[in-house]
Amino acid sequence: MILIEVTDSKTKKQFHKVPHLIYKNDPNWACPLETMVEDVFTPAKNPSFKTGEACRWILTDESGQLLGRIGAFLNLKKVHTFEQPTGGCGFFECVNDFDAAKMLFDASRDWLKERGIEAMDGPVNFGENYMNWGLLADGFVHQGFGMPYNPAYYVDLFKKYGFEVYFKQFSYHLDYSKPFPERFWKIAGWVAQKPGYTFEHFSFDKTEKFVDDFCYIYDEAWRFHGHFEPLDKDEIRDFIKTAKAIIDPEMIWYAYHDGVPIALFVMIPDINQILKKLNGKMNFINILKFLYYKRKRIMTRTRILIMGVVPKYQKSGIESAIFWHQDKLMKHKPEYKEVELSWAGDFNPKIMALYKSVGGVEAKTHYTMRYLFDRTKPFKRAPIIGLED
Structure with missing residues (x-):
């Protein structure tokens, strides 16, 4: 498998093509506008770049067939608000293959490590949390605009890699x-x-x-x-x-x-x-x-x-x-x-x-979900509002 950083028009097109391969037979999926996704990764469009940076990759097999994609990002305004400096990964899409998912998670982890980060939340957004935030674990029906949708097997891929649930997000109808x-x-x-x-x-x-x-x-x-x-x-x-x-x-x-x-x-x-x-x-x-x-x-x-x-x-x-x-x-x-x-x-x-x-x-x-880079460190869930130490 080959990991490729998204740097030009060709790889950008491939980045947007990946979800079409993953959801081609899923009637619940609503394809987000490519321009809105691009804006997340464009410094002139996303205010988070004022104090942060981002990178993204696609993954292919040896023949060039697309297997997955992921983005990694950090915002210096937010990374130090946790016990350990914490960045994020998001816009994850992948075939049901743990080795492929691992390569994508590793790419995000290593990129964040190089910048002094010690933990990775995912899948999250490079921006505020009311858009593109969270991994769907239950309720695989239509999603409201801005709420993530994904195949059920993504939960297993994240957990097998070592991510743990930092907090749960409930949607009510x-x-x-x-x-x-x-x-x-x-x-x-x-x-x-x-x-x-x-x-x-x-x-x-x-x-x-x-x-x-x-x-x-x-x-x-x-x-x-x-x-x-x-x-x-x-x-x-x-x-x-x-x-x-x-x-x-x-x-x-x-x-x-x-x-x-x-x-x-x-x-x-x-x-x-x-x-x-x-x-x-x-x-x-x-x-x-x-x-x-x-x-x-x-x-x-x-x-x-x-x-x-x-x-x-x-x-x-x-x-x-x-x-x-x-x-x-x-x-x-x-x-x-x-x-x-x-x-x-x-x-x-x-x-x-x-x-x-x-x-x-x-x-x-x-x-x-959160992944601690130091695998010996005890994991802590998000504190309940009003009960923080």
Whole structure:
């Protein structure tokens, strides 16, 4: 087998071809747009390169037949927030052959080792964790946009190499045709109309204000997590720019108390329902197809990317109030029947309880896995929020 670093247009094309070979007979797979994947590995497009670097490879047999691919990356802003400096690997695709998978994992491990890294998380993204993060272990059905999908045998490949589950990620599905529990609405309506509380959905003409508010809420909400790093505003600007064609401003909400931002809610249409028809390309013809299918309202699902509440307000019912406002608007969008609430880490019991309280049913499980380079070192799982040492 031959490992080849991706450095030119030929190897880039091969990198994108690998998943088509892996999923050619899988009706659940939605091919991501190649341009979005390329942006992850392009310094001018990905703000993570400001404090990080990345590399990627393809793997072929002696005859040139593609067998797999992988990327490795590190962000100096984040690697030292753990007990040992930790980088990541991702965009892993591979035939069901452990020797092939081992060569790909070894390439990532060695590249990270050369840069002083002592552990590797995977499969993860070179960026924030609401996109391309985790290994699907249960729930091999359609995935919400940005949530990874993979063959079931990948779990065995990762575990056989020595990866262990650092934390589990649960996705909940909500049938939007069923009413929320009556008790929930009573609390939500009461909080939503309390004096001093205001709610506003996103608008593109006030993007900078909402970027500032997003980062303020995010940083306050996760500040006391053991591995917290302040959010880079460019990450949010980049997401808004990249996803502008699919963002529905009425699905992104902010809550304020006396004018101060205290909570956020980000939901997007599940563009995977269109991407299945585009084969990863966004050429002129596919742009027309995209606009056609969007206008035809074939998207019937949404995905909640993130919810965050400033700690002072986490027991105030503010999350319920956001759902109360959101539900009023969603009644004007009857094409949407299902919501994927993803993802909730097993280290965050509060968000898991919230998703269940609105009627969410656990539907999928992903793993964030970690491989310690020192194989004698004891493995520790992610600490539960609020119970860190």
